[in-house]
Amino acid sequence: MVQSINSTVELTTTGVSYLGMGGKVGKFMLGDKGLEFFNDKNVADYIQIPWTSINQIGANVSGKKISRHFEIFTDQGKFLFASKDSGKILKIARQHIGNDKVIKLPTLIQTIASKFKRK
Template sequence: MAQSLNTSVEYKTKAVSYLGIGGKVGHILLGDKALEFYNDKNVNDYIQIPWSAINHIGANVSGKKVSRHFEIFTDQGKFLFASGDSGKILKITRQHIGNDKVIKLPTLIQTFIAKLFPKAKKSE
């Protein structure tokens, strides 16, 4: 059994982790010290990310709707999650890591356009 980093849990919701091959269904726990994901089928399959280790977190926003998927960027890599409550997760995360670290990710179309038409570098 995994030892939780949190002493208290602020929010718990169902989520899917896309780390490795295929999605793993489980629960995301947002607490006072970390964001934690625990797999429903195997409790020893978990992800614990302390608030201090998060560089930034982001999701796609279209109008006023936040997409189900969100990414967490750390020094060790990025983690992709999906949850129906991703907007609430981002709001609670903002309280712990700060407003400047919660970002709006580019949409798929914006990514394609940026790759097709790269900005020219200015020579000095």
């Protein structure tokens, strides 16, 4: 059985992890020590990211709408997730890691426009 890094849980929700090939459906658990993702099909397939190891976390924002997809940047690499509650996840992350580490990622249209501006 997997041991959680959190002693208290602030939010539990469903979502998808895009680590490796294809998406893995599972549960997010956010608590006092970090963010955890547990795969529904294989409990031994999990991701635990302590708040202290997160360099940045961000999502696409257009107007007041936050995208389902969000990215977490750590020293170990980049993790891509999706959840219907991505706004709640970002709010809890902001409380633990600070305002300066929660960022707005560029939308697809902004990314394409920046590529044309460079040329």
